[in-house]
Amino acid sequence: MTPNARSVALEALARIDGGAYANIVLPSILRRSGLDSRDRRLATELVYGTTRMRRACDHLVDRFVRGELEAEVRRVLRLGAYQLAFTDIPDHAAVSATVDEAPRRARGLVNAVLRKVAHLPLGQWPDPATRLSYPDWLVERLGRDLGPADASAALEQMNRRPVVTEREDGYIQDQASQWVAEYVGAAGAHRVADICAAPGGKATAIASAPGRPVVVAADVDPGRAGLIGQNTRRLELPNVVTLVADGTAPPLRPGAFDAVLVDAPCSGLGVLGRRPDARWRLDADGPERLAGLQRRLVAAAAALVAGGGRLYYSVCTVTAAETLGVDAWARENLPGWETLAGPEPAGANVAWRPHGRGWLLLPQDAGTDGMYVLGLRRP
Numbered sequence: 001m002t003p004n005a006r007s008v009a010l011e012a013l014a015r016i017d018g019g020a021y022a023n024i025v026l027p028s029i030l031r032r033s034g035l036d037s038r039d040r041r042l043a044t045e046l047v048y049g050t051t052r053m054r055r056a057c058d059h060l061v062d063r064f065v066r067g068e069l070e071a072e073v074r075r076v077l078r079l080g081a082y083q084l085a086f087t088d089i090p091d092h093a094a095v096s097a098t099v100d101e102a103p104r105r106a107r108g109l110v111n112a113v114l115r116k117v118a119h120l121p122l123g124q125w126p127d128p129a130t131r132l133s134y135p136d137w138l139v140e141r142l143g144r145d146l147g148p149a150d151a152s153a154a155l156e157q158m159n160r161r162p163v164v165t166e167r168e169d170g171y172i173q174d175q176a177s178q179w180v181a182e183y184v185g186a187a188g189a190h191r192v193a194d195i196c197a198a199p200g201g202k203a204t205a206i207a208s209a210p211g212r213p214v215v216v217a218a219d220v221d222p223g224r225a226g227l228i229g230q231n232t233r234r235l236e237l238p239n240v241v242t243l244v245a246d247g248t249a250p251p252l253r254p255g256a257f258d259a260v261l262v263d264a265p266c267s268g269l270g271v272l273g274r275r276p277d278a279r280w281r282l283d284a285d286g287p288e289r290l291a292g293l294q295r296r297l298v299a300a301a302a303a304l305v306a307g308g309g310r311l312y313y314s315v316c317t318v319t320a321a322e323t324l325g326v327d328a329w330a331r332e333n334l335p336g337w338e339t340l341a342g343p344e345p346a347g348a349n350v351a352w353r354p355h356g357r358g359w360l361l362l363p364q365d366a367g368t369d370g371m372y373v374l375g376l377r378r379p
């Protein structure tokens with residue numbers, strides 16, 4: 001049978017259920033699908049949307065099924081429920097086109113269930129986690145860390161399609177990351193170290209500043225460090241020196257840098273809009289585990305900063321452990337370091353929120369990734 005948007009979406013959803021990353025598997029399936037650009041867009045919307053709203057879709061379907069569903073049938077039902085509840089596709093078209101993709105033996109069941117789902121009143125959910133379609137722990141955690149109203153707005157925002165922003169040099173980079181690179185604000189004669197640099201988004205932005213500061217861009221992962229090299233070559237930035245190194249013990253001279261950035265590995269709770277499957281992979285202990293590594297990276301980075309130089313810590317997450325917790329640790333362990341003023345306003349009338357001594361941008365504030373940054377000056 002010739003592929004269509006729904007059959008392609010189901011193939012991708014099966015691969016994602018099998019552990020593949022949505023943003024890697026979908027482009028490769030689309031490339032060999034032969035679909036035109038309109039159907040590619042529809043397939044993408046169906047895969048990303050069904051993956052994000054998986055829990056909400058299961059809730060809609062489960063009241064009409066008894067017993068266990070085969071994985072393949074479950075996927076078709078999720079896909080159908082997503083279209084019925086969360087898209088403008090007319091119900092009859094959503095039902096019939098989805099039933100056509102069901103295994104023959106299950107078409108009667110899929111048809112009956114989706115027709116019932118189509119008649120459900122929307123807006124009745126047992127709890128916010130089901131409505132917003134996130135795991136319970138994540139909703140509870142953000143509720144605790146940000147307060148229920150901000151948490152709910154952040155989670156809603158990350159269910160919307162993210163905006164793609166391109167820098168002047170063609171590099172695709174979220175606006176919040178661009179603001180962090182601007183905040184580092186390096187210039188000509190500066191020597192900068194970026195000790196968690198791959199794939200080089202912030203390092204290349206910093207290195208493009210007027211006067212082309214020298215940037216040492218290190219990452220512990222050799223494969224990912226290779227991406228920094230590819231990007232600096234493509235963007236013609238010979239002033240970036242790439243290094244494979246563990247940032248907790250960097251092979252760099254202490255006190256040698258005017259600015260050091262730790263764009264640390266983190267739980268990524270600020271970028272769930274961009275990674276639709278991430279919410280189902282994350283584990284509840286991630287933030288605490290990562291906070292330990294983040295503190296070690298900040299300690300090592302601090303040693304590299306020259307007297308009067310600046311240290312920046314950033315993460316694309318919003319948990320208290322990885323933001324306020326790391327700041328509290330730095331306050332205790334880096335005595336005498338002065339707090340820097342915050343980043344420039346994030347667009348018209350959107351200010352970064354003071355958060356401990358650092359600055360937080362929630363996804364709903366400016367429609368970007370959620371991001372935290374702390375800037376300190378060495379005495």
Ligand SMILES: C[S@@+](CC[C@H](N)C(=O)[O-])C[C@H]1O[C@@H](n2cnc3c(N)ncnc32)[C@H](O)[C@@H]1O
Binds near residue numbers: 198199200201202
């Ligand atoms: C948030 S990403 C960095 C993104 C990058 N700064 C950019 O803007 O494109 C975090 C990076 O830290 C790296 N990393 C993890 N543990 C590390 C360690 N101990 N030392 C150095 N890098 C590490 C990961 O491989 C990953 O590439």
